[in-house]
Amino acid sequence: MTATTRAARTRRRGRIRAAITIVAIVVVVVAAGFLAYAASVMMAEEEPLAHAEEVVAVTETAEGVVLTPPDPGDEGLVFFAGARVDPAAYADKLSGVAASGITVVIARPTLNFAIFETRPLTTWEGLAPGVQRWAVGGHSLGGVKACMYAADHADELTGLVLFGSYCSVDLSASGLAVLSVAGENDGLSTPEKIADAAPLLPADAVFTTIPGASHAQFGDYGIQPGDGPQEADDTDVRDAITDAVTSFLG
Structure with missing residues (x-):
């Protein structure tokens, strides 16, 4: 060389x-x-969280936030927060659901993105050992992840609840009961996007829209970039969520 x-x-x-x-x-x-x-993380607003604590017992752990009813039944909901949203930000909007007797466990996901979550549902179900029947749900990207869990555990769940979200997996033949709640002014998961993705859900999926509600109003964490105007009253949004979810899971 x-x-x-x-x-x-x-x-x-x-x-x-x-x-x-x-x-x-x-x-x-x-x-x-x-x-x-x-x-x-977009943190929970203090006033709505304080209101939730007046209605139900709110317990924060490393795995999530548990809303325990005054008189718990055997029904529970594991709920996944939207991307980079404090799980406690959903406590007030879900407090009416919990007050009805449905225990709610709001998951604290890996890296604050539910889509990266790999732990089994039992991780959060274990936070409420008295619950015998579980549904799964989520907001925004958390709803996308909830759909993935539902695809793997359809036979073990009582239902799937979506807030301002839609599935990326096909659940149309799953036989799973599904509730999809949209915000009329949602600028991110718009009602049109939710409608376009509806064929991925069972034909008997229940769809409802909250008038004037934005994407961020499914929680209480302030204004979110790209969202539509918050024209609905937060109390009305909470009541609408309570009515829709309790009717669906009840």
Whole structure:
């Protein structure tokens, strides 16, 4: 091997090492940026959370937020929060459901994104061991994940509840009872998008729309970029959710 060839190979190896270093740096920067983004959670508003605590027992754990009814029945709902939303932000909107006797467990998902969740449903069911019958549900991206759990556990669940969300998996032949609640002013999971995805659900799925409600009004965490106007009163939204879910699961 000539000196020229050795020099060329050295330069080539140097370029390869430099390229690998650059790729590694980019991966680290992107990962760090995503982790920072995932950690920037939209927190629960204090006043609605305080109201929920007046209605039902609210217990926060590392796995999630449990809403325990004053007189619990044997029915429960595991509910997945939207992306980067504090699970406690759904406590008030689901407090009426819990007050009816349905225990609600709002999951605290991996990296604050339910779509990354790999733990079994029993992770959250174990937070309410007295419950014998479980439904699963979620808001926005949490609803997408709930659909995935429903696809794997349709025979074990009493139903699927979607708030401002729609499925990416086909449940049309699952035989599962499904409730889909849309917000009229939802700028993210619009009523049109929900209608377009309806063929993925069983033919007898129940659809309802809350007049004037936005995407973020399914919880209590403030304004969400890209959303529509919040023209509905939050109390009316909570009542509509309570009526729809208790009628569906009752």
